[in-house]
Amino acid sequence: xxxxxxxxxGLVQAxxxxxxxxxxxxxxxxxxxxxxxxxxxxxxxxxxxxxTSSGGRTNYKDSVQGxxxxxxxxxxxxxxxxxxxxxxxxxxxxxxxxxxYWSRIFYVPGMDYWGKGALxxxxx
Numbered sequence: 226x227x228x229x230x231x232x233x234x235g236l237v238q239a240x241x242x243x244x245x246x247x248x249x250x251x252x253x254x255x256x257x258x259x260x261x262x263x264x265x266x267x268x269x270x271x272x273x274x275x276x277t278s279s280g281g282r283t284n285y286k287d288s289v290q291g292x293x294x295x296x297x298x299x300x301x302x303x304x305x306x307x308x309x310x311x312x313x314x315x316x317x318x319x320x321x322x323x324x325x326y327w328s329r330i331f332y333v334p335g336m337d338y339w340g341k342g343a344l345x346x347x348x349x
Contacts, residue, residue, distance in 0.1 A: 226251050227249075227250070227251035227252050227323075227338050228248075228249070228250045228251055229247055229248075229249050229321045229322070229323060229338055229339065229340035229341075230247065230248045230249075230340060230341070231245060231246070231247050231319065231320070231321050231340045231341070231342060231343035232245070232246050232247075232248070232343060233245040233246050233343060234319065234343030234344045234345045235344075235345070235346070236346045236347075236348065237311055237345075237346070237347055237348070238347070238348050239311060239312055239313055239347055239348065239349050240310060240311065241311050241347070242307070242308060242309045242310075242311065243308050243311065243345060244305060244306070244307045244308070245261070245305065245306040245308070245319055245321075245343055245345070246303055246304075246305055247259070247261075247303060247304045247305075247306075247321030247340055248301075248302060248303050249302045249303065249304070249321075249323060250302060252323065252338070254299060254302040254323075255278055255279075255299040256278055256325065257278055257323040257324060257325055257337070257338075258275060258276065258277055258278050258323070258324050258325075258326065258327045258329075258330040259275065259276050259278075259295075259297055259304040259321070259322065259323055259330070260272065260273075260274065260275035260276070260295075260321075260322040260323075260324070260330045260331070260336075261273040261274045261275075261295060261304075261306045261319055261320070261321060261322070262319070262320045262322055262333065263315075263317035263318065263319045263320065263345075264317055264318050264320070264342075265314075265316060265317040265318075268317075269333075270320065270333050271286070272286055272331050272332070272333075273285070273286050273289055273293065273306070273319070274286065274289065274293055274294075274295040274306060275295065275327075275330040275331060276295045276296065276297055276304065277327055278327075279299075280296065280297050280299070282327075283295050284331070288314075289308075289315075292308065292309050292310045292311075293306060293307065293308050293309070294306070294307040294309075295307075304321060306319070308345070311345075311347045312347060313347050313348070313349045314347075315345065315347050316345060316346050316347050317344075317345060318342040318343065318344050318345075319342060319343050319344075319345055320339055320340055320341075320342045320343075321339070321340035322336050322337075322338065322339055322340070323336075323337055323338040324336055324337045324338075325337055
């Protein structure tokens with residue numbers, strides 16, 4: 226059974242930092258691209274960041290570029306999202322995702338696996 230379990234969410238003031246973790250089990254983690262998405266209240270789920278299976282390439286949503294960093298540890302089957310200089314508009318439920326194909330990691334439809342999400346709240 227494949228499981229993606231997020232942790233590290235919480236309440237932080239604007240300008241602060243949080244690090245999300247996603248522990249993955251039940252699949253060959255090093256064969257999957259990993260990504261982070263978020264969904265704010267009343268809005269659609271959107272792409273935030275992605276990393277290739279080897280960790281050699283990353284991609285970010287424009288509004289988080291330079292503030293967020295995605296990384297992975299294939300020995301620990303874990304993907305991370307370091308979030309700095311947080312803004313109130315970053316408030317959302319953050320979801321970890323996995324896809325066998327890099328070309329598909331950026332899109333909600335057709336994603337292979339999802340976590341259940343972690344709430345991040347940024348106060349002004």
